[in-house]
Amino acid sequence: xxxxxxxxxxxxxxxxxxxxxxxxxxxxxxxxxxxxxxxxxxxxxxxxxxxxxxxxxxxxxxxxxxxxxxxxxxxxxxxxxxxxxxxxxxxxxxxxxxxxxxxxxxxxxxxxxxxxxxxxxx
Numbered sequence: 001x002x003x004x005x006x007x008x009x010x011x012x013x014x015x016x017x018x019x020x021x022x023x024x025x026x027x028x029x030x031x032x033x034x035x036x037x038x039x040x041x042x043x044x045x046x047x048x049x050x051x052x053x054x055x056x057x058x059x060x061x062x063x064x065x066x067x068x069x070x071x072x073x074x075x076x077x078x079x080x081x082x083x084x085x086x087x088x089x090x091x092x093x094x095x096x097x098x099x100x101x102x103x104x105x106x107x108x109x110x111x112x113x114x115x116x117x118x119x120x121x122x
Contacts, residue, residue, distance in 0.1 A: 006100030020063040027057035
C-alpha cells in the first residue's frame with residue numbers, strides 16, 4: 001500500500017477514531033529519514049531526525065468545512081482526500097497521541113486545511 005499508516009488495518013482499511021469539525025484535519029507525520037546518502041550509509045542520530053522532517057504527512061480525517069459570519073458555508077477543498085500525502089507547515093502547535101491498529105500510541109497533528117501547503121504527487 002502506497003500511503004500506509006499505523007491506523008491502517010492488515011487488509012489496508014484506514015480506521016481512525018476521530019472526525020474533525022469545521023475545516024480541521026488530522027494528519028500523521030511520516031517518519032523522518034533515519035539514514036542519508038545514496039546507499040543509506042549515513043545514520044542520523046534520533047535526536048536530530050525531527051529536524052530533518054520535511055512536513056510530509058498523510059491525511060487521516062478531514063472536516064467538511066465551516067460557516068462564516070454571514071452564514072455562508074465554505075466546503076473543504078475537494079482536492080484534499082483522506083489517505084493523500086500532503087506537505088504541511090511544521091509550526092502547527094496542536095497534536096495528540098492516539099492508539100493505532102498496532103496498539104501503540106502515535107503522534108497525530110491537528111491542523112487547519114489552510115496549514116496544508118500542497119499535495120505530494122506520486
